[in-house]
Amino acid sequence: MVQYRESDSDERQMTWLEIHTQKWANDAFIQIQSSGLDVSEFRREQFPPSIRIIHEPTNEFFAFGDENGGTLWTVPGHPGKRFATPSGPGSVSAGWGSKIPLFTQWLDALRSLLTAVAEYRATPDLWSSSRSETAIFERFTAAGLENRPFTLEEQKYIAVQLQELKAFITRTSQTEDSKLRQIETQLKYLEEASTRMGRKDWLGILIATIFAVVISGLFAPDRANELLGFAAALFQSLYGFVSHLALPA
Numbered sequence: 001m002v003q004y005r006e007s008d009s010d011e012r013q014m015t016w017l018e019i020h021t022q023k024w025a026n027d028a029f030i031q032i033q034s035s036g037l038d039v040s041e042f043r044r045e046q047f048p049p050s051i052r053i054i055h056e057p058t059n060e061f062f063a064f065g066d067e068n069g070g071t072l073w074t075v076p077g078h079p080g081k082r083f084a085t086p087s088g089p090g091s092v093s094a095g096w097g098s099k100i101p102l103f104t105q106w107l108d109a110l111r112s113l114l115t116a117v118a119e120y121r122a123t124p125d126l127w128s129s130s131r132s133e134t135a136i137f138e139r140f141t142a143a144g145l146e147n148r149p150f151t152l153e154e155q156k157y158i159a160v161q162l163q164e165l166k167a168f169i170t171r172t173s174q175t176e177d178s179k180l181r182q183i184e185t186q187l188k189y190l191e192e193a194s195t196r197m198g199r200k201d202w203l204g205i206l207i208a209t210i211f212a213v214v215i216s217g218l219f220a221p222d223r224a225n226e227l228l229g230f231a232a233a234l235f236q237s238l239y240g241f242v243s244h245l246a247l248p249a
Contacts, residue, residue, distance in 0.1 A: 037114070042056065070086075165230070
């Protein structure tokens, strides 16, 4: 037979606010987990009259208020902008059960912001990339590079180095199989082009291909110089000055 302990006369009485505060905290934890966000990036802290949940990387937060309302939250992606519900029976956040639906809406907005930020960071600046590519082409033109054909030995060398370039892109990027096949097709074209193009024309195609890899999202734009530097090292024996291949500052 289950026996329930009677409260001691001097034991502090729990309040409905304390009880529901714990419930809100647990429900919020579950909601964060279900959303696919990293729970370790969130913190619960006291925020009178109850608690708030903070997303530490962005400082966005949701404060629960109490039974009468008084819920407060930041608007993700709009620094300094907050939304506060009034206190009183007619408030949208009045009642114990009104908080989690509002928290879920806030969490969805935060997740949308984080997704957009991730996409922004992974998206190249096409205008800057275009200007950089033009600047590099102009640098090659100024170098007075001859456009003589590659020797047979140089063509074999290029084929090997292009395989190294493909392996580097595959190894250092999280690329889908379909995009890897696209890279393979582009590099295969470069190999074939080396048998019929002059050195200057072929180098221009190589540079255009590398920029295409960056612009199309096949390689993270913030690592473009790393890719350019690796390509420069591969073909330095063919183009001495190509060791300076890098995006203009």
